[in-house]
Amino acid sequence: xxxxxxxxxxxxGLAAIGSAIGVGMIFAAYINGVARQPEAQRIxxxxxxxxxxxxxxxxxxGLVFAFVVGA
Numbered sequence: 691x692x693x694x695x696x697x698x699x700x701x702x703g704l705a706a707i708g709s710a711i712g713v714g715m716i717f718a719a720y721i722n723g724v725a726r727q728p729e730a731q732r733i734x735x736x737x738x739x740x741x742x743x744x745x746x747x748x749x750x751x752g753l754v755f756a757f758v759v760g761a
Contacts, residue, residue: 696756698755698756698757698759699756701752701756702752702753702755702756705748705749705752705753706749706752706753709745709746709748709749709752710749712741712745713742713745713746716738716741716742716745717738717742719738720734720735720737720738
């Protein structure tokens with residue numbers, strides 16, 4: 691059996707899984723917080739969106755590094 695491709699993509703796949711788990715945890719905490727205290731939605735929503743953006747930015751950065759290091 692011959693392996694084609696780059697091990698960098700395996701590393702990126704692991705980074706993407708970590709990011710997906712992080713996004714899931716962020717929104718689970720947001721939904722839980724709003725369910726417990728609906729009047730706090732205006733405060734919690736921007737915090738959840740910021741966390742989502744940071745988690746996704748790390749995943750995109752991992753993809754960029756996988757291609758840069760692989761070249």
